[in-house]
Amino acid sequence: MDLLSNLSLGFSIALSPETLLLAVIGCFIGTIIGALPGLGPSNGVAIMIPLVFTMKLDATAALVLLTAVYYGAMYGGRISSILLNIPGDEPALMTTLDGYPMAKQGKAGEALVLSGVASFVGALLATIGLMLLAPILARIAYNFGPAEYFALYVLAFCTLGGVASNNQAKAALAAMIGLAIAMVGTDNASSFTRFTGGTLHLADGIDFLVAIVGLFAVAEVFFFIESHGKDSAIGVKLGKVIIPWGDIVRTKWVMLRCSVIGFVAGVLPGAGASLGSFLAYTSEKAIAGKSGNFGKGDPRGVAAPEAGNNAAAGGALVPMLTLGVPGSGTTAVMLAVLMTLNITPGPLLFTERPEVVWGLIASLLIANFVLLFMNVPMVKIFVKILQVPAWVLLPGVTMISFVGIYALTGSYFDLILMVGFGAMGYFLRKLDVPTVPIILGILLGGEMEQRLSQAMKLGRGDWTYLFSSNISITLWIIAVAGFVAPFFVRRFIRKPELITD
Amino acid sequence: MNSDRILGSVALVVAVAMFAAATQVQEAMFPNPLGSKTFPMAIALLMGISGLFIILKPEPNPDWPARQRFGAIGFATVVLIAYAYVLPDGGFLIPTVFAAAIVSYLIRPAIIPAILTGVGLSGGLFIIFKFALKLGLQAWPDAFM
Numbered sequence: 001m002d003l004l005s006n007l008s009l010g011f012s013i014a015l016s017p018e019t020l021l022l023a024v025i026g027c028f029i030g031t032i033i034g035a036l037p038g039l040g041p042s043n044g045v046a047i048m049i050p051l052v053f054t055m056k057l058d059a060t061a062a063l064v065l066l067t068a069v070y071y072g073a074m075y076g077g078r079i080s081s082i083l084l085n086i087p088g089d090e091p092a093l094m095t096t097l098d099g100y101p102m103a104k105q106g107k108a109g110e111a112l113v114l115s116g117v118a119s120f121v122g123a124l125l126a127t128i129g130l131m132l133l134a135p136i137l138a139r140i141a142y143n144f145g146p147a148e149y150f151a152l153y154v155l156a157f158c159t160l161g162g163v164a165s166n167n168q169a170k171a172a173l174a175a176m177i178g179l180a181i182a183m184v185g186t187d188n189a190s191s192f193t194r195f196t197g198g199t200l201h202l203a204d205g206i207d208f209l210v211a212i213v214g215l216f217a218v219a220e221v222f223f224f225i226e227s228h229g230k231d232s233a234i235g236v237k238l239g240k241v242i243i244p245w246g247d248i249v250r251t252k253w254v255m256l257r258c259s260v261i262g263f264v265a266g267v268l269p270g271a272g273a274s275l276g277s278f279l280a281y282t283s284e285k286a287i288a289g290k291s292g293n294f295g296k297g298d299p300r301g302v303a304a305p306e307a308g309n310n311a312a313a314g315g316a317l318v319p320m321l322t323l324g325v326p327g328s329g330t331t332a333v334m335l336a337v338l339m340t341l342n343i344t345p346g347p348l349l350f351t352e353r354p355e356v357v358w359g360l361i362a363s364l365l366i367a368n369f370v371l372l373f374m375n376v377p378m379v380k381i382f383v384k385i386l387q388v389p390a391w392v393l394l395p396g397v398t399m400i401s402f403v404g405i406y407a408l409t410g411s412y413f414d415l416i417l418m419v420g421f422g423a424m425g426y427f428l429r430k431l432d433v434p435t436v437p438i439i440l441g442i443l444l445g446g447e448m449e450q451r452l453s454q455a456m457k458l459g460r461g462d463w464t465y466l467f468s469s470n471i472s473i474t475l476w477i478i479a480v481a482g483f484v485a486p487f488f489v490r491r492f493i494r495k496p497e498l499i500t501d
Numbered sequence: 502m503n504s505d506r507i508l509g510s511v512a513l514v515v516a517v518a519m520f521a522a523a524t525q526v527q528e529a530m531f532p533n534p535l536g537s538k539t540f541p542m543a544i545a546l547l548m549g550i551s552g553l554f555i556i557l558k559p560e561p562n563p564d565w566p567a568r569q570r571f572g573a574i575g576f577a578t579v580v581l582i583a584y585a586y587v588l589p590d591g592g593f594l595i596p597t598v599f600a601a602a603i604v605s606y607l608i609r610p611a612i613i614p615a616i617l618t619g620v621g622l623s624g625g626l627f628i629i630f631k632f633a634l635k636l637g638l639q640a641w642p643d644a645f646m
Contacts (some may be wrong), residue, residue, distance in 0.1 A: 054630070167560065168554075169551045169554035169555045169558070170551070170555060172547065172550075172551040172554075173508075173512055173548060173551040173552065173555065176516075176544050176547050176548035176551060177548070179544045180515075180519055180541070180544050180545070180548065183540070183541045183544065187526070187537045189529055189533060189535075189536075189537055190527060190528060190529030190537045192526070192527040192529070192537070194522075194523075194526050194537065194541065195519070195522055195523075195526075195541070218581070221577070221604060222574050222577065222578075224608050225570070225573050225574050225577055225604075225607045225608055226566045226570050226573075226574060228570070228608065228609070389609070390608055390609070391605045391606075391608040391609040391611075391614065391615070391618060392605065392618050392621075392622075394604065394605075394608055395600075395601040395602075395604040395605045395608075395618055395619070395622055396601075396622050396626070398581070398600070398601070398604055399597055399600070399601055399622055399623075399626055400626065402581075402584065402585070402588065402600075403593070403626065403630055403638070406588060406589070407630075412585050412586055412588065412589050415584075415585030415588065416582055416585045416586075418585075419578060419581045419582050419585060422578075422581075423574075423578050426574070430563045430565070431504060431505065431508050431563060432560065432563065433508070448540075449535075449540040452535055452540060453533050453534075453535040453540075456533065456534040456535040457533050457534060457535075459534075460534070461534035
């Protein structure tokens with residue numbers, strides 16, 4: 001009955017006019033961002049950060065707005081995947097495999113509606129899963145000491161680098177870049193500055209929001225300059241939107257299975273939505289066997305990844321809220337916002353600030369219905385927005401980033417740093433070095449060192465203290481396995497590449 | 502191949518520099534068992550190891566853009582850095598017109614649409630930031646006030 005009283009507390013917050021309005025606005029903006037080619041949930045939320053601070057929202061309101069944008073972008077991502085064959089980000093890649101062929105066969109409307117419904121099923125089930133699982137995990141997390149937290153952080157980096165990337169060395173390098181950046185500034189333990197090169201500008205460290213907006217938003221501008229805005233052309237024309245009831249009913253088990261797979265993948269710290277949609281698609285392809293028409297416009301191939309990646313988006317909120325360890329790039333960005341608002345996610349959040357957690361969960365339940373409505377009957381409006389040309393959109397993104405960061409930190413030095421991160425993000429992504437571990441490193445670096453230091457104190461300087469409890473040993477084993485396993489598995493399962501025609 | 506080797510070498514150099522810098526970090530008067538050096542040193546070590554791995558097992562080169570496109574990206578970087586310097590004192594309106602128009606032109610080289618984008622974004626965003634979000638933005642350069 002705890003759950004019911006918590007939910008009623010949540011709905012009392014979520015149904016207040018202000019929160020409701022923010023959820024609707026967030027869904028709308030999110031769907032637009034997701035639908036725009038080249039922009040996905042993580043850059044979408046990154047662009048929203050400066051706006052959240054300039055609007056001076058409180059923690060609940062900010063969280064509701066950003067998660068609504070997050071969910072919206074996950075829904076909207078399928079629009080550019082299906083119509084343009086351009087995924088907004090990695091999780092949306094799997095939807096292009098069957099969505100674009102379907103659109104080319106003149107069934108763009110059907111593909112959009114079917115994937116919209118699949119997104120709804122995935123996201124709704126994941127939100128319910130979040131509601132049930134998060135309090136349990138929060139209770140377990142009470143028993144975590146510094147050694148367990150340190151192991152958990154290592155686990156997050158390992159699964160992120162192992163399962164979710166193509167090259168462990170590059171993922172490890174990315175994580176180390178992030179951690180190294182986190183070391184810059186004043187050391188908490190000694191109050192001396194480290195790695196600042198004597199510059200006063202760096203004495204407070206590097207603000208992770210500057211790094212995030214640079215790596216995600218500004219880097220995107222460079223990519224568009226490189227491609228000359230070619231990606232902005234409309235691919236497939238959308239005809240009449242018909243609701244394919246037959247396909248929806250036929251894929252109901254696909255959606256349910258993929259929601260479960262996606263949710264589990266999302267809960268794994270570090271794995272996130274791309275793994276969710278990938279596993280969902282490949283398992284459905286295997287189940288369908290020879291009867292399937294996968295890769296050539298099979299409706300199941302559209303429903304599976306969308307249910308999977310939206311469920312993973314909800315699942316990724318579980319470790320972020322209960323443990324303070326983000327499960328994906330976007331939740332890492334959201335964690336950064338929460339930390340800036342002086343909210344530390346973790347088990348204490350559930351007891352000390354239940355209104356934040358349950359207000360968020362209730363808002364997400366509402367947001368799902370809003371999104372279903374926006375993405376099925378109103379889908380044509382968003383298809384129109386796809387036609388905003390890149391040469392207007394990207395300068396706009398740049399200017400919003402500049403003003404937002406300037407309003408936030410008030411320092412021209414941070415703006416230059418942001419451009420620097422943009423250039424770095426461009427080169428690293430060109431070289432296939434993932435940027436999410438960098439963000440995670442910058443976010444968790446300080447905390448990680450502090451936990452290690454506390455553990456050392458408790459163990460009186462003995463390193464074996466790190467492996468002294470069953471929980472921490474388990475976490476270390478999963479961490480090592482998560483990092484090493486892909487070496488063996490990769491030979492059998494390959495991530496598909498984007499098919500161009 | 503070569504791109505990855507360069508990446509790995511840069512990582513290795515940064516790692517060595519970071520390790521060297523870490524040895525110079527001042528410890529607290531009463532340091533805890535971990536100290537202020539150990540964690541950064543471990544990071545530098547792992548960074549170096551990943552750099553070595555990338556050098557030893559490089560992947561194929563990415564599709565680098567043609568020299569002209571690279572120039573455009575470099576130019577955009579310079580413009581944005583200049584914009585960062587000018588924004589605090591130069592007011593919002595004028596620098597934004599230039600920065601937005603140049604970025605727009607670099608994405609699609611058409612003069613008139615780029616200028617219109619610059620003017621439109623500058624004015625439109627100013628109104629949103631100033632009046633809808635109530636940000637204390639300065640419209641014109643200090644000299645005009």
